[in-house]
Amino acid sequence: MLIIGEKLSIIAKRVREAMMKRDKGPIQEIAVAQKNAGAGMIDANIGPAEDGGEELMEWMVTTIQEAVQLPVCLDTTNYAAIEAGLKVHNNDYGTPMINSTSNDPERFPMLELAAKYDCLIIGLTVGKGGLPADEEERSAIAAEIMARAMEYGLPLENLYLDPLVLQIATTQEQAVKVIKTIKMFQELNDPPMKTVVGLSNISNGCPKDVRHILNRYYLALLMYEGLTAAIADPVEVIETVKTIDVIMGKTLYAHSYLEM
Amino acid sequence: MAFVPPKESFAGRVFPVTIGTGVQQTFGGENTLPFHSFEGEVPNRPLIAYEIQDVPPEDWPETVRKLYDGVSDDPVKWAKYCEEELKAKAVALRLVGTHPDSKDLSAEDAAKTVTDVLGAIKVPLIVLGSNHVEKDSEVLVRAAEAAKGHDCIIGKAQEANYKTIAAAAMANGHKLIAMSELDINLSKQLNILLTQMGFDKEKLITDPMCSALGYGLEYTYSVMERIRLAALAQNDAVMQPPMLADVGMYVWKIKETQAPEDVLPEWGSLEERGIAWEAVTASSLLMAGAELLIMRHQKAVEAVELFVDELM
Structure with missing residues (x-):
């Protein structure tokens, strides 16, 4: 399973300050730590970035790829910033990913960008209205995003469907519905659709000492249903990923499997 | 539309x-199942090495021992005979005389034999211990030093003695055989341990332990097949070294290669039976994924080479 390292987010004070000061040190240090912990892609979340977003995303992509030979997941609602980032992205290190499109017309242009640059994209199964109620509603939205992707000429294997993980502390009943959605998404196409989640959302608002527990057990259940990728903290989830891969027979067991 | x-x-x-410095040999390198050249690349033939010993092969059956009459009393002559007369592509020297239950030869004796054999042949040399865990960790260390600069294969490192043997192979620029006993998970574990001590996984040869037809061949076959699938399908890097089938040693000690014709006339010619047994065991393990074979009988080697010609 692909871990997309979540730690380079503007929400974190240290990262935000480094972004504002264009201080490469902390950004590269966090990128390297995530790669060493098992990340296969690095998320660069620059927020809405309404002013100077293009230049900031360019700087983030080049700064990250100077330090680690990994693709970047470009995370912003600013269309121009995404395109600027894609232009400087080194695809020798892997195909970049756009985070994200959805069923909101304002996010449709992201799909066009993905088709234009032949990159990966997350399709968040939400519309302009409220949050999806259950797995059926999520799958209906997913089908619309898939139809639109084909219309724009984006191969479906480039699309990662995201059921939108919600907070267990406020909407507990959604946790199981999201797990069921992962299974249902895969049935929407042959070969099965790829899936992704923003994992730590499950424990948002929970006490710090239970967050990592919720995140890890939740990931195990999602992986059992065939999850392709998770935006997560690799330090926190790598043991879970390796262990579930062994239990599911995707990796050959050896006593030192955690060290590999 | 065409199918x-x-x-x-x-x-x-x-x-x-x-391996080797004079004449070099390369095996492995494929990205597909054995001989599936219609699906992927199979750049190299499997390599067959002729087995010789540091002491005369008294426990080999007469049918194979007689091939080496006049040379098998001296490993240097024996090695030259394999290279010059049998056109061996590689030679595997088993230091069986160092075993405490054999002649208990010293590590120094072994080192001298290795030096002498290396001086006599141009094809690559594989240096094997006597499979005595403690003795091998002395003998193979000195043997690896004696063979420095010749790019040999040293073996076999096992769970109980891998550290010293691997360190010696590494320090003297050799490849290394990692052997585990018919257990795919322990095989992976040993390869992990070796890489964790700094041994380059691209210089390893995995020996999942051989067995002869009729004596557990299907276990070896299955472990090899699963190792190869892990290497290819799961892209498991520690399972990607090529594999060894140490065929001759297992085949020429079983009843079918020893029982005389007057005792079991219905089994037919003893010599043909032995040759067929070695060739069938070897070719089966090639189908399972082995890339390096160690064999004894010239006619069995020739049969397997023909088999490879047909499949390559």
Whole structure:
């Protein structure tokens, strides 16, 4: 399973300050730590970035790829910033990913960008209205995003469907519905659709000492249903990923499997 | 529309391993199942090494021992005979005389034999211990030093003695055989331990332990097959070294290669029976994924080479 390292987010004070000061040190240090912990892609979340977003995303992509030979997941609602980032992205290190499109017309242009640059994209199964109620509603939205992707000429294997993980502390009943959605998404196409989640959302608002527990057990259940990728903290989830891969027979067991 | 047969392709590839300094040999390197050159690349033939010993092969059956009459009393003559007369592509010297239950030869004796044999042949040499865990860790260390600069294969490192043997192979620029006893998970574990001590996984040869037809061949076959699938389909890098089938040693000690014709006339010619047994065991293990074979009988080697010609 692909871990997309979540730690380079503007929400974190240290990262935000480094972004504002264009201080490469902390950004590269966090990128390297995530790669060493098992990340296969690095998320660069620059927020809405309404002013100077293009230049900031360019700087983030080049700064990250100077330090680690990994693709970047470009995370912003600013269309121009995404395109600027894609232009400087080194695809020798892997195909970049756009985070994200959805069923909101304002996010449709992201799909066009993905088709234009032949990159990966997350399709968040939400519309302009409220949050999806259950797995059926999520799958209906997913089908619309898939139809639109084909219309724009984006191969479906480039699309990662995201059921939108919600907070267990406020909407507990959604946790199981999201797990069921992962299974249902895969049935929407042959070969099965790829899936992704923003994992730590499950424990948002929970006490710090239970967050990592919720995140890890939740990931195990999602992986059992065939999850392709998770935006997560690799330090926190790598043991879970390796262990579930062994239990599911995707990796050959050896006593030192955690060290590999 | 014309029928297009589906092709299976894999993310992983077996590491190619090159040995020797005079005449070099390369085996492994494929990114597909054994001999599936219609689906992927199979750049190298499997390599067959002729087995010789540091002491006369008194426990080999007469049918194979007689091939080496006049040379097997001296490993240097024996090695030259394999290279010059049998056109061996590689020679495997088993230091069986160092075993405490054999002649208990010293590590120094072994080192001298290795030096002498290396001085006599141009083809690559594989240096094998006597499979005595403690003795091998002395003998193979000195043997590896004596062979420094010749790019040999040293073996076999096992769970109980891998550290010293691997360190000696590493320090003297050799490849290394990692042997585990018919257990795919322990095989992976040993390869992990070796790489964790700094041994380059691209210089390893995995020996999942051989067995002869009728004596557990299907276990070896299954472990080899699963190792190869892990290497190719799961792209598991520690399972990507090529594999050894140490065939001769297992075949020429079983009843079918020893029982005389007057006792079991219905089994037919003893010599043909032995040759067939070695050739069938070897070719089966090639189908399971082995890239390096160690064999004894010239006619069995020739039969397997012909088999490979047909499949390559």
